[in-house]
Amino acid sequence: MFVIQADSTVHEINNCKTLWGVGSIRPDDDRLTWRGEAPIVQHGWVEVGIGFTAVSNGSATISFSRNAWKDGLEIKNLKGRHVKIEGDGLERKLTLCAGRQSAISFQVRAKSIPGAVEMPRLPNTGTPAHKAVDSFKRGVNLGNSLEVPPDENWKEEYTAADMKAIKQEGFDHVRIPCAWHHHTGKEPNFKIKRDFFKQVNSLVTAAINNNLAVIVNWHHFDDFMADPKTHTDQLIKGWEQIAEYFAEHSGVIAFELLNEPCDNAETFVMNGIYARLIKVIRQKAPDNTLFIGPGSWNSVMELENLWLPGNESNIVVTVHDYEPFLYTHQGASWNSPQTDTTNICFPGPPAKPVTPAHEYTGSDTWVANWFDAYNTLPAEWNPNGIFALDRSMKIAVEWSNHFGRPVHVSEWGCIADVCPKSRAVYHAVKRRFLEDMQLPWTLWSWKSNFRYWDTEEKGPMPGLRHALFP
Template sequence: MLEKPSEESSLVIRKIRAVSETQLLERLKTTAFFQKQTPFFGRGVNIGNTLEAPREGDWGPRLKAKHLDLIQQAGFDSVRVPVRWSSHASNTAPYTISPTFMKRVRWVVDEALRRDLKVMINIHHYEGLYANPEQHSDRFLALWRQIADEFEGAPPELVFEVLNEPHDNLDAGKWNRLLADALPIIREKHPERTIVVGPANFNSIDALQFMTLPRDRSNLVATFHYYSPFQFTHQGAGWLGDESKQWKGTTWIGTPEQQRAVRNDLDRALRWSVENEIPIYLGEFGAYQEADIDSRNQWTRFVADEAIERRIGIAYWEFYSGFGVYDPKKQRWHEGLRDAILGK
């Protein structure tokens, strides 16, 4: 069923379990697994629209050392650095990554680590892989061999995320098989480094249940992304077409119903984490700049604090572009948004 068979399929549900939201969270908090957890990667921010743009600078500023200074001085614990390796590697075997681009990624990693920021790098926006997994799987694995070689011996504060938001034709079944191939390649040079894995369908909470985990889950963390309610967080987002314009004016004021929806979603992610005994990380959440700033601040603070209460680490999307917490033109923070992420 996960691989879209041409013939009709049926699904038999043998057991349905209902638990009230308050009872579920309190039950999860009593488990031994939960009690030994801390929020993985703390409170962080994505360096989005930078190294995962087709070319750095296409979608926003080029990252500079002063930007990392600002992030560190503000009190963030970590940065997630999305990287579009696929635009900087040859299309034929051995699929060599551009030395210039590799050097650039290395600079970002080293400079962030030097500022005592934990760093996560991934493979991001590999559009060919999403569209045609069979054609691009060898190239994807070759990219990871090169990344693993380049960062062999790096401090443990550097973490690898295997792939951002598998989707399209890279469905759960195909992604599970590719993930099973990728992990041993990374582990060959990084047997103890933390590796982050996320489910298909854009790292959605609903798809966590379909992700196949290896037997050895040591140094493994799962991730999900959260942009709900979507008509609020993506109102006016030009890449979504005219429909998003119709969402303009959607607010989030923290009504009991709005809060309950967020709590229920995060509880589902936490329940999956506890039942599978694997830490979980909110790798992206954010609201686009077209939403009113008061709603953005309230939604961001609520999601961040509720996640941290569940010992789920967070990374806001993102630093200085369309969802940004920092205005690069005015060279100043959106202070309410920054404080909301940091819990101040």
């Protein structure tokens, strides 16, 4: 998608890496030419940052390819650190400084294609979904509870006292992750066990009694992610029962059809499955708001591939955002070894460089590159800086405005075992960015390893109340 080409006076360009934005960059044999790839969408500006060091002073160009898109690309906000940039269009001249840790950032999107078929737009913001989302502005997940497999012992318990505290803190809704697949009978009916319905309903009732709206979802359906075709009937039969059970609470209970589709449950696959689910649910619960998310773990970058029925206006689109990931997930065993490094503070750079826990190579080279940039780059360019928090969410807003679909950030947050002051600053800045962009949110989580609430002290973790409810 882009090529940096230096002249021979530069000798070599070294340590070239992506600083932010999803993508990759690789050198030719002479290390004077570096070729980069980054995702491009039509309905949002993707921001990419590149870092590098020139061996000698000299000139170079950065050029952007039109090949992948019929009508080309649009580039804006191209700027540099220790790099002079001249020109316009899809090729710019660069003047490089020897031995300096240099950087370039830019925003890119595909030009719209006249006559292209796209998902139907909703004409205004007065839809049932837009009205419903007013009840889901600031929420919290009841994580690590009803999504835990029955034979495992990491389950958190939630009670009516939790719901009372959640409301008193200032939250207006809860999201209840549920692993329904652990509690269904055999095919073809896949009958959900009444005991599990009672467990879910107990939390739903406690929430409603405390004037909290509720999102009930289907969580951690790993077998479906591996083989959607085999398990689609189970998902459909399950939602038919869930919708019927909770239909009477249409004003306060929303249904999120599947948490974080991933692996073989790609967005293109889910589009057809979502259409079938919507038809089945609407026969039982015509008025409940539906939350639907794209693939790649509800990635903003997958919104471009999401297709929703044009005649269904009571859908809120849900995305997740844990960026900067190595900060928010530091020490998280389930993402080891990438997240093994701890003592990362927000915002960067740190007062003292952080040494990564491992020598990250191969497919994990991005981790080493991230720490190099985190340790050395100033706030404006730092991948763990304040400006790193809103880049992907800007794409969500642009997509939402184009298609007339409200977007909700149903998971975000930071692991609890970090510097309390740093964690409070992260939550305050992230919350402000989301609300400035008018994006409603649900924090992960009330309890567990990303907890807002300290169960021993019976109060919020240090600094979080002021961070979220100033």
